[in-house]
Amino acid sequence: MMKKTLLLILLLGLQLAFSQTLQKEESQIQTDSASGIQKLSDTMVSAEFPGGLSALRNHIGNEFKTSNLKGTGIFKSVTKFLILPDGSMSAISTTGNSPAMNQEMTRVMRTIKKKWKPATRNGQPVESTFRMPMTISMD
Template sequence: MKKIVTFALCLGFGLAFSQTNQPETTYNPDNNTENTVTTPVEYPGGMTALRQDISKIFDLSCMEKASGTSKSLTSFDVNPDGSISSISTTGNNPALNKEMDRVMNALKKRWKPATKNGQAIKSTYNVPMTFKNY
């Protein structure tokens, strides 16, 4: 039970402090205004839904032998059709890295892609993960 609570807290903190996308703005010298041209990538249901989906799929047994704090950063591309590709995870625990790769591949929902000037574009997204095992 303690591991599950620790995992939930770490997942929550990791996703709460994850990357946020700022809209790209351009300066229009003709009328001295800035125009927002980019909207960020979004998971269906937002960050809360992403946290819930990851926690449903994540297999805690991969972390049984770990001690201390394990950190990873999963990066992937969100394609214009909402699918994800080029998943890669780096961090100090190979078991956590492998599990995060598996989890991201197992997510079935399509993402809402980033858009630029109304057109869907390919963009990169990062999901940090911190796991503390006592």
């Protein structure tokens, strides 16, 4: 029972540590000290996958072929990509400790056809970068 509890805590902690979170910065009035002019600061909202991060992880889990990974051990990668103002993905690249895992993660991310809800700045869609870390343990 203790091992199961520790494993659950570890998994939840890893999910929180490696998850991309939505960020929303509140608008604030700032005063320029030199001119005394007040202006409204930018409001930025991060991009969001349809269904949230859990839906993205489910897609990756369903598409990922572990048979493409050779050997045992812990395989780690980080996939980076752009989310364009129209919600499409571009410039997908993966780095990590296994070329096979990097290639598979890039392949899986390219299978995503759903459009994202793009990031916005002051209510206008903008290009943003998204990072998706992944760790797989093969015994």
